[in-house]
Amino acid sequence: MCGVVGYVGSKPATPIIVDGLKKLEYRGYDSSGVAVLDRDGLKVEKKRGRLAELEKALTGRELDATIGIGHTRWATHGRPSDVNAHPHTSNDGKIAVVHNGIIENYLQLREWLSSMGHIFKSETDTEVIPHLVEHFYKGDLIEAVQKTVSHLEGSYAIMTISVDQPGRIVAVRQDMPMVVGLGQGENLLASDIPALLKHTRQCYLLNDGDVVELKADEVIIRDVTGKVVQKEIFEVTWDAEEAEKGGYDHFMLKEIHEQPRAIRDTLKGRISHAGDKVILDEIKMTTKEIQNIKRIVITACGTAYHAGLVGKYIIEQLVRIPVEVDIASEFRYRDPLIDEETLVVVVSQSGETADTLAALREARRRGARVVAITNVIASSVAREADDIIYTWAGPEISVASTKAYTTQLVAIYLLALYLAQERNTLAAGNIKEILNELKAIYSKAQEVLDGEQPIKDFAEKYCKHEDAFFIGRGLDYAVALEGSLKLKEISYIHAEAYAAGELKHGTLALIVENIPVIALATQQSLFEKMVSNIKEVKARDASVIALAMEGHTEVEKVADQVIYIPKTHQVLAPIITVIPLQLLAYYISVYRGCDVDKPRNLAKSVTVE
Secondary structure (H helix, E strand, O other), X not given: OOEEEEEEOOOOHHHHHHHHHHHXXXXXXXXXXXXXXXXXXXXXXXXXXXHHHHHHHHOOXXXXXXXXXXXXXXXXXXXXXXXXXXXXXXXXXXXXEEEEEEEOXXXXXXXXXXXXXXXXXXXXXXXXXXXXXXXXXXXXHHHHHHHHHHOOOEEEEEEEEEOOEXXXXXXXXXXXXXXXXXXXXXXXXXXXXHHOOOOOOEEEEOOOOOEEEEOOOOEEEEOOOOXXXXXXXXXXXOOHHHHOOOOOOOHHHHHHHOHHHHHHHHHOOOEOOOOOOEOOOOOOOOHHHHHOOOEEEEEXXXXXXXXXXXXXXXXXXXXXXXXXXXXXXXXXOOOOOOOOOEEEEEEEOOOOOHHHHHHHHHHHHOOOEEEEEEOOOOOHXXXXXXXXXXXXXXXXXXOOOOHHHHHHHHHHHHHHHHHHHHHOOOOHHHHHHHHHHHHOHHHHHHHHHHOOHHHHHHHHHHOOOOEEEEEEOOHHHHHHHHHHHHHHHHHOOEEEXXXXXXXXXXXXXXXXXXXXXXXXXXXHHXXXXXXXXXXXXXXXXXXXXXXXXXXXXXHHHOOOEEEEEOOOOHHHHHHHHHHHHHHHHHHHHHHOOOOOOOOOOOOOOOOOO
């Protein structure tokens, strides 16, 4: 869950590496560092804290180098410190390494190396890598790296440079993202494409086991056997500006406001001109294969898991097939009941989420067909799934996911309607009705964004509270879970979401005077029951902000404040209901003085267990 960048060419390497790390700081930001090779040998600078601390340390230093590697860290082994920051070096100081991932057997390797006289400085798992490369180095850096990784257990994207071979970077990937950027007289490596876009739009997407030899004028990629492999060039089509703030105070606010566009783009080309049919050319299953599905399992982590919970309600209602939703980190270890008649849907913004990727592989191993919903073309999840539904959210930089969630919902709705269409479980007229509302949903999302002032007012009034509760029923409960997650991950307020019908089963014990309760009441069939639940918390003197659909004014009699969302089909309500909750979390975080885009202890892409 760190960011790595490498450069070799004719330009000064350090500013290029640091600039690339800025684009990857969402992946980790508790320390950072660079290592470069110049005429005087290997030079390393690393600092605890944000990247700005590294930039200060580099100011005025002459690093006259055209090759180097860099790293921005999210700590897993060892507290954030200068010593634990990457790059790490070998015992003889000639080799430097940056690493994203986890080496699971590092303690055994460390003991073995220590017995041969190697001295370690840090608490990290990564430090064993340069020591191993030194141990195996016999004049060929590629061979030394290959022997090193044969001893590693875990996940990694590794970049290595050596004083003895100053014109090259050797890199290898296993279960961690890494891409090659192809330039003119220069080449780059990075964890993610935004770090490369200032220099090139042409990339190689690496597979597990690929070993890369990067020179200024040549890129050679070998597989695990040492055989040279040829890669197709991947052309990046989106603009670098999409990954910039664009005048907003934070990436999160920008990405919240990008949701109407993202929703529209995700729907584009997937609904027939007549508006009566879903077109999902990405799904290669035949109608017979779809009709033979006996069960669906959705697996994901965090926000994507919450999207899956909405999916359970929608697919069971529209397709009439049992759906189970599982946290990916649990799915892979609980011996799941998966077979050839099970459809597994994996959901991941980055397409590199470690637990979700492992769940995908476990599902395929057991014979299930896998549909992936992801935002990143040619990501690991996309490449390994049988079928892919891409969400067209564009780059999402803020750690707290917003537009990825709403576009995941859109993709899940399209999949549900497509399955209903192929299995004939929903009348054509009903499909058309929902699709017509779905086509209009992006404009209704914009209406919510245009009316954000009451949400800001509530946020300012209640931002000092240390506890909050979210309640809802049915689809509203699934959305309440996501609203609760947003609030606690960026404002650090203790927030809990409960199915409103569970209030009497213990939750009411925590409802005290003035405690904020956010009550979701958008479901027509459950509206009266939600009004009763709001009365229950009001009877304990809670302060209630209710979210309801336009026209349901009865809620005003029981809530302190009501935010109305535009009227839509009740099954589609989650797409727009979540937006006020995102805004509420954002403004509360701002009023509390929190670092919105980089909440403590979190990083964007969870690429380790």
